Amino acid sequence: MTTTHDPITTFEVGGVGHSVLRKEDDRFVQGAGNYVDDIVLKGMLHMAILRSPVAHARILGIDASEAEAMEGVVAVVTGAMLEGYNLAWMPTLSGDTQAVLATDKVRYQGQEVAAVIATDPYIAKDALAGIFVDYEELEAITTPQQSLATETLIRDEKEGQTDNVAYTWEAGDAAITDAAFAAAHRVVSLESHYPRSHPSPLETCGCVSDVNPITGQVTIYLTSQAPHAHRTLFALVAGLPEEKIRIISPDIGGGFGNKVPIYPGYVVATAASLVLGKPVKWVESRSENIISTGFGRDYHMTGSLALDEDNRITGMRAAILSDQGAFFADAQPSKFKAGLFHICTGSYDFGAAHVTAKGAFTNKAPGGVAYRCSFRVTEASYLIERLADKAAHEIGMDPTEFRELNFIKKEQFPYHSPTGFVYDSGDYHGAMTLAKEMIDYDGWREKQRNQDPDGKLIGIGIASFTEVVGAGPSKDYDIVGLKMFDSAELRIHPTGKAILKLGVKSQGQGHETTFAQIVAEELGIPANDIKVIEGDTDNTPYGLGTYASRSTPVGGAATSMVARKLREKARKLAAHLLEASEDDLEWEVGKFSVKGSPESFVTIQDIAFAAYTNHPEGMEAGLEGVHYYDPPNMTYPFGTYIVVVEIDQDDGTWEVVDMVAVDDCGVRINPMIVEGQITGGLTEGFAKANMQWISFDDNGNCIGSNFMDYLVPTAWETPKFKLGETVTPSPHHPIGAKGVGESATVGSPAAYVNAVVDALWSRGVTNIDMPVLPHRVWGALNGVDAKP
Amino acid sequence: MYPPAFEYWSPKSLDEALSKLQELGHDGRVLAGGQSLIPMMKLRLAAPANLVDINNLTDLAYVRADNGHLAIGALARHADVVDNDHVKTISPTMASAAPWVADPLVRNRGTVAGSIAHCDPEGDWNSVMLAVGASVVATSTSGQRVIPIGDFVVDFFTNSLAEGEMVTEIQIPRPTGSAGGAYLKLERKIGDYATAAVATFLDLATDGTVSNAGIALTAVASKNLKVTEAEQMLIGQTPSPELFAEAAAVAAAACDPESDVRGPAEYKRAVINAYTKRGLAKALAQAQGGAS
Amino acid sequence: MKVTVTINGTAQSADIESRKLLVDFIRTELGMTGTHIGCDTTSCGACTVLLDGTPIKSCTMFAVSADGHEVQTVEGLKNGELHPLQVSFKENHGLQCGFCTPGMMLVGKALLEKNTSPTDDEVRWAISGNLCRCTGYTNIVKSIQAAGAAIEGN
């Protein structure tokens, strides 16, 4: 088994494999981070948004005169006013249009109806009570099933829309799959709802829009995971010249997909600044964040596996009905309407799969963002890992053995999946073996066999996930037409220090450190001598941003490649300095030396100095470059998680008593940061499995719209994790890294749920949907339908 | 989130506070820890015209063992009763509940008396007080009255204070024999209100029979619910698991929970049943000097 | 209303509206933005400050109520050198986006003043009024314990 990649650099240089301490932390631990809400501009006004109290209603009239008359109120903005600027509607990331401020109807509770601009945020909030909206309530459609059955049209403004279907999509091969099922010895099926959930980074979304009335320069400080794409969208939506738009995404207090879309508030604040000639700040409250901005999941899934008599999987079917809310706003590559859900064949080797997906509009907030997930990989991984566990239980086989029997073998990579992916590398058996060993799997099974049937029930759950991340090769991947490459620009200064500018944008992942380490690895310049700049569209090269675990696979690769470009130029400079031929030079971290005479060398710092002071005739001065990296393939991180739970039969509560997570994300650039991403992700997974969800009543009222009701675990509930690793480098990534920000969120939910179901299997329980709330467990044990 | 405007008063003495409350009458409201009131104001669910801040009345920040009872002053914070020796000896039920009220930071600010005055049926303290037979001292410019907790808790967010009156002290009687108590709370996470909770209290006579018993329930009725019938079943009896099971069944039947996102009514009843049994068993073990 | 609050050792006077929350007073009036806002319901602790040494949520207190009291914010942790908690959060990767970090450190400080060697569970209990969406808490716990050890070592 491989372990951490042995560093080739010293700790002082801090290249790949070193747990270099984070450069960004100095400012954060001193309270000197600079988040959007910390920004104060001269003459800045404050915006508050009036939201719909009902889920579906026609707007008959809006009277804002009382608000307008209040002291300190500068303006009230309505949809009718925005129509005058052609800004009442805006495009979504999935090619639909979304209301900025509602004009005709409101389509979900919390939808933006009007905005107050005032001199003080307290006054702006007060003034909302002075706006009166006349609503004529309509039938609220709260489930996709209801949506497909009803005559009521949610999107009646759309020409040609005759039903509530947002999209349909399929992948794989129906005929081959039908044949596999026809020949099956056994079919295992599961119906499951992956509930609506919200990323809820601790910092909510917001902006400060500053349109200079004289120069026309538009500067927007934005909680943005994708500043470049947002600049382009702003240019397209508002018809503003792109060179005059500058998006600055300062420190971001967590993103998790929530900060990928453009929200109405940003557009209204910018329009208001444009009209008023003053900067306008809008920072949403937590309730606004949860009820109106990008949710994740909400997939109703039906899956089945065909098995042969040797318990080998021969085929898979999956059908999805997705709840899109009122607008189709998934942040995902345009070609794939259900994201990368077709990775649902997971870690298993079989040749037939067919996936169908249909999305329905409902009277709920739009979103469908990749919540700490590479575009619906989370839902896919959950389905296959729940199915695999169910199959093992139905057969009466140990779930780890069932998986080992069906895993794709190490030597089968690159592996062509039946839905069209080419898995780059993997060693699924290795991760499983390590996980079992670390948790003493056999020991726990023994304890489970000997447990007191009236006491706490032990359950053991496994998930062996395969993710697909790093979108992506431009032939297949784009968002609203923008190809999903990413970029890095590297400037090495005469004294050997460097600035690296990136198209991606950290929200806490530690890019300022990790990306400097990649340069350190490639050039031997100490990571601490490299400043990393992101999130300012005027000062960084174009890129698609950070989400879907794409920063390391794409932005990281771009960084390697630009460093290698400069190394080639450095070789020429070294040849000049050493008066040797380029072919006679040897590179070893940080220096070129003459082959065979290692005492004759120049360091990268010497070379940098020469690039500005003593470059050969005919060569361009300087040591700078830029690289746009178009990945040849996606990367496929994987791992095995094993969870042990104990269930209290009286109240249905369950507790994680042991847990091991073995992750393989290829080469780990900064092991400390990687582990931090994993513990964070495992906690997210636990949150979703245990408590975190958004539900709605029959009238479309959102239940779970603040942190008293939308439950986010504290340190007290959060399990304690043991981490393990294997390293199977990506063969196509310049440094073999795969991306890890989301593996644990993707992989762990099924492990937790499998553990609870494992404990209850002998009591006839075969499924409990997430979140596995205590009353649902109790209901399952006692045969009571414990909805919701 | 921003609260609406109000007039602020910050009296430096109890007398000053009482005069101000008297003067403001219906328009005056006490601001204690603010841990219920301020969130409600921020969500614009409350808009009091005047707030009389009692945080400077530091004389009221006590937790004392007085003759015959434990006395909790109006400015004692939740944190002051966590791990407090007087509380542990006089009221094991209270000691058991204290760490599970809200979260550590809210406990540093919110007051026990404020919580009792607030009468949120999901609040924990009123169940504890109902189980242990506490009294509320209400004070106004015209004097003091001692209100039994059962009369103080009227309904959903409603207490029996008169205009101009404020709570100055909570009194918890000392048990007469060897006593035990527990507060078992089902919450979904730290900082969550109870899905259901049970306060239990047992006072044993020297012969081991129950001389006094308390059972009260949280979040399963429109107010914290004292289950007198179940208490009466225990008094005078020799405790046993069977007896506890009967009392628990009565408690489960007495409550009237709503079905909601925390679970259907029958689930909450089942939890009340199980927790009443467990709580009584814990109280008994403690009263008998065993492990709690 | 005129108030005087001692913030990080310096008396600060201002004339403020009674409804101004302490957190807004600190952030906008005093321009100290290390104290954050993460929720509307007193749930997250991003706004944690020490009031006379005790951690409280500054979004759930009126600034006028702080009149005559001492408030410590994250900006007051460093005393010439970084506070041991600031060092240990860096060294143990106790933060990612940094939004919860000021609150976590201040709660940690109050805890360590009572007990420099808290167990894992004692730390988890102490920080259970503070949410973190990034770290999964593991390294926050480690950081606070490590700071305790460092303080003890001194």
Ligand SMILES: Cc1cc2nc3c(=O)[nH]c(=O)nc-3n(C[C@H](O)[C@H](O)[C@H](O)COP(=O)(O)OP(=O)(O)OC[C@H]3O[C@@H](n4cnc5c(N)ncnc54)[C@H](O)[C@@H]3O)c2cc1C
């Ligand atoms: C995140 C969070 C979680 C919580 N979880 C729980 C929980 O699990 N269990 C629980 O029981 N509580 C919980 N609470 C509420 C908390 O316990 C409050 O502290 C308590 O309910 C109110 O006490 P206070 O001192 O903060 O009162 P305030 O908020 O100041 O006042 C509440 C009400 O009582 C009145 N009042 C206060 N003091 C007096 C007095 N002396 N005389 C007359 N009237 C008075 C006020 O006028 C007001 O109407 C939680 C609060 C928060 C923010």
Ligand code: FES
């Ligand atoms: S902002 Fe104060 S607790 Fe969340």
Ligand code: FES
């Ligand atoms: S580090 Fe981001 S919320 Fe804690």
